[in-house]
Amino acid sequence: MTTLTKTEGEKAPTGPDSFLSVRDLRVRFSTEDGIVKAVDGLSFDVERGKTLGIVGESGSGKSVTNLTVLGLHNPKSTTVEGEILLEGRDLVTAPEKELEKLRGNKVAMIFQDPLTALSPYYTVGRQIAEPYMKHTGASKKEARARAIEMLTKVGIPQPQSRVDDYPHQFSGGMRQRAMIAMALVCDPDLLIADEPTTALDVTVQAQILDLLKELQQEFGTGIIFITHDLGVISDMADDLLVMYSGRAVERGTVREVLRQPKHPYTWGLLSSMPRLGADVSQALNPIPGSPPSLLNPPSGCPFHPRCAFTGEVPGDRCSTERPPLGEGRDAACHLTAEQKQSIFIDTIQPRLR
Ligand code: SF4
Numbered sequence: 001m002t003t004l005t006k007t008e009g010e011k012a013p014t015g016p017d018s019f020l021s022v023r024d025l026r027v028r029f030s031t032e033d034g035i036v037k038a039v040d041g042l043s044f045d046v047e048r049g050k051t052l053g054i055v056g057e058s059g060s061g062k063s064v065t066n067l068t069v070l071g072l073h074n075p076k077s078t079t080v081e082g083e084i085l086l087e088g089r090d091l092v093t094a095p096e097k098e099l100e101k102l103r104g105n106k107v108a109m110i111f112q113d114p115l116t117a118l119s120p121y122y123t124v125g126r127q128i129a130e131p132y133m134k135h136t137g138a139s140k141k142e143a144r145a146r147a148i149e150m151l152t153k154v155g156i157p158q159p160q161s162r163v164d165d166y167p168h169q170f171s172g173g174m175r176q177r178a179m180i181a182m183a184l185v186c187d188p189d190l191l192i193a194d195e196p197t198t199a200l201d202v203t204v205q206a207q208i209l210d211l212l213k214e215l216q217q218e219f220g221t222g223i224i225f226i227t228h229d230l231g232v233i234s235d236m237a238d239d240l241l242v243m244y245s246g247r248a249v250e251r252g253t254v255r256e257v258l259r260q261p262k263h264p265y266t267w268g269l270l271s272s273m274p275r276l277g278a279d280v281s282q283a284l285n286p287i288p289g290s291p292p293s294l295l296n297p298p299s300g301c302p303f304h305p306r307c308a309f310t311g312e313v314p315g316d317r318c319s320t321e322r323p324p325l326g327e328g329r330d331a332a333c334h335l336t337a338e339q340k341q342s343i344f345i346d347t348i349q350p351r352l353r
Contacts, residue, residue: 053237061246071099108183114175125163150181173204245302262331
């Protein structure tokens with residue numbers, strides 16, 4: 001059952017430029033084995049026209065967070081607490097009808113696999129035109145013209161004729177472009193892109209990322225860009241949130257987090273990335289172990305069973321005390337600022353060269 005934590009319709013202030021403001025979000029699922037804490041006290045903001053990157057391994061809670069923002073969780077088995085403020089309106093308490101109106105209109109999503117979003121039974125043009133008619137009241141003719149306009153914008157050749165093609169007649173890259181056209185047809189204020197280029201080859205991936213940046217400039221859309229690929233994020237995002245075990249463990253501008261990372265998990269993600277021009281004899285440094293169970297997350301810092309630096313923290317704080325994440329630029333870790341800096345310079349930075 002969806003738990004409502006505020007009075008329906010109550011408004012709360014957001015930051016000056018913040019279009020979406022998520023505060024202390026907690027998402028839990030009931031399963032036969034117990035309660036899964038998929039998101040455990042997450043806060044972030046997205047500004048208009050800016051991109052927030054969210055990175056983390058599978059099971060870190062990044063996709064669940066965004067499905068919850070869209071209200072696409074199963075209300076029968078999911079408990080949602082906290083606030084998801086879209087222009088001050090709390091979506092946690094909004095009725096399903098209102099969420100339905102927002103989806104595709106103010107907030108849209110593009111997925112990793114366009115075949116899950118595009119129906120094989122309808123033409124691409126119809127699938128772009130329908131949400132436009134639904135949300136704007138446009139006629140069939142107007143919506144078809146809009147579909148052609150959007151296909152042109154996303155770079156589909158001969159849009160006048162390709163508008164009548166079915167998804168299987170498009171290549172993988174063209175289907176991804178069509179899904180972007182579908183997501184942007186109503187000019188949404190917020191676009192959630194969940195691993196949108198993972199399934200594509202590198203050249204098409206670069207074209208799609210360029211296209212998203214161009215469209216963002218044209219439409220002023222705020223983007224949440226979810227990925228496990230720090231290479232992609234450095235190109236796309238303004239701000240970055242690193243997630244682990246349903247929590248944010250590091251936050252800052254993309255430059256700050258990638259150039260001066262402060263959390264051992266972020267160090268691990270960066271060290272495990274293949275580097276262009278790196279010495280091929282140099283081994284990658286994967287993070288040992290696997291992501292924690294969300295049914296029984298570890299006590300204290302959830303990263304402690306995999307962390308190589310617990311010995312630097314006095315006592316057993318890493319396994320008993322959850323490190324908080326402050327506002328703004330911060331990392332949720334018990335190491336002191338001096339320790340973080342010296343470990344990064346002496347141990348981590350040489351691995352990244
Ligand atoms: Fe590692 Fe301890 Fe920092 Fe967690 S709090 S990241 S276990 S050093």
